[in-house]
Amino acid sequence: MDPALLARLTSGEGWGLMQSLPTYDETAALALGARLRDAGFDADLVAAALTQSRLRARAVGKFGEAAAEMLFTADGLEQATRSEVAAPHAARFRDSGIQSVFDLGCGIGSDARALASAGLRVMAADSDELTAMIAAVNLKQWEHARVIHQRAETVQLPPSQPRDVGVWLDPARRIPGVADITGRTRRTFRLDELSPSWDFVRSVAETVPAVGAKLSPSFAHSAVPPGSQAQWTSFGGEVVECVVWWGELAWQPGRCAVVVTGRFAYEVHEQDAAGASTDGARLDRLHGYLYEADRAVIRAGLTGALVRRVDGVELGAGLGYVTSPRDVLVPWAKKYSVIDAMPLNNKALRAWLRDHRVGRLTIKKRGVSIDSDQLRRQMRLSGNSEATILLTRVGGAQVVLMLSAAL
Structure with missing residues (x-):
């Protein structure tokens, strides 16, 4: 779609056509398109x-409704960014x-929609003309929000930065070029391939008193x-972003995690982890509870x-699994009861599963390179x-833990 076609799509005829369409059904899309063209609508529209x-x-x-x-x-x-x-x-x-x-x-x-909805005045800019036009449509309900087609590097910020002005940056993390079959371009995880550049982001943070930049979770x-x-930040157990905050917005400098679950958000800060010892996990001491930290906390x-x-x-550095005899409610971690634990040995595991008459097996793994489907067949x-x-490591050795969900 080009800007001219977008202008037609947001006009009376085009917008009316979009709003009249039924709920999208992939299996019916071709037939629906043929009926609309037969009714006299332009094929491109x-x-x-x-x-x-x-x-x-x-x-x-x-975005919901x-x-x-x-x-x-x-x-x-x-x-x-999801709402x-x-x-x-x-x-x-x-x-x-x-x-x-x-x-x-x-x-x-x-x-920008979230910023405007919070009552903030918004000046939004994008270097792609079509994308800027789409953003303008998505922000049209807020009179205090404006969108311009302009490169981030050329937007004129206030010369003397007042304390009530901030900047939000979401550098493009895709490489321009040939799109794949879905129409999406290749994603990048390199800081030196962001647009605008990471150097530009940092230069803004040096001159503006309140800056936030949305980056890849792999930051x-x-x-x-x-x-x-x-x-x-994670949503629904998936790490969706890493935001770096500067100045007035860096409330607690350092690393932190935010776990969003439904209407609630839980924060974990670097200070919360200070002084924690992760040494001492032993296979013969794993009876009790196993806690699995949210992926944002691990990342x-x-x-x-x-x-x-x-x-x-912790069972092993970086694994995100913690064992404890204590039953504690942690809203940003899953909790399991440890039924049994043993060194990972196929014959011993098969015997345990047979003795417990197991016919349906859920295999979790972290820190081991084992094919779950192949192991399930072997059992x-x-x-x-x-x-x-759970297939994982304790003290450098591969182990298997038998778990049940704990209330």
């Missing part, structure tokens, strides 16, 4: 409307006393700038906070009960 219908259906998971009034690109939707995660971004600006935010590299406008701990706060390197919370020990399961096992 029909194709664009059906593409938006498909993207809106996908976007419901990120609001997706029905928004426009998208395939890349823009994938990189867009449950964007809202805390906006709240941080607002609660830090910021009143106006420049959103540089706004994409389809997901974070390295060693790259966290001094005095900033790096915040890894932020803060499993020590879980160790302190349950007064336990020759034949019982009528279920079991969950």
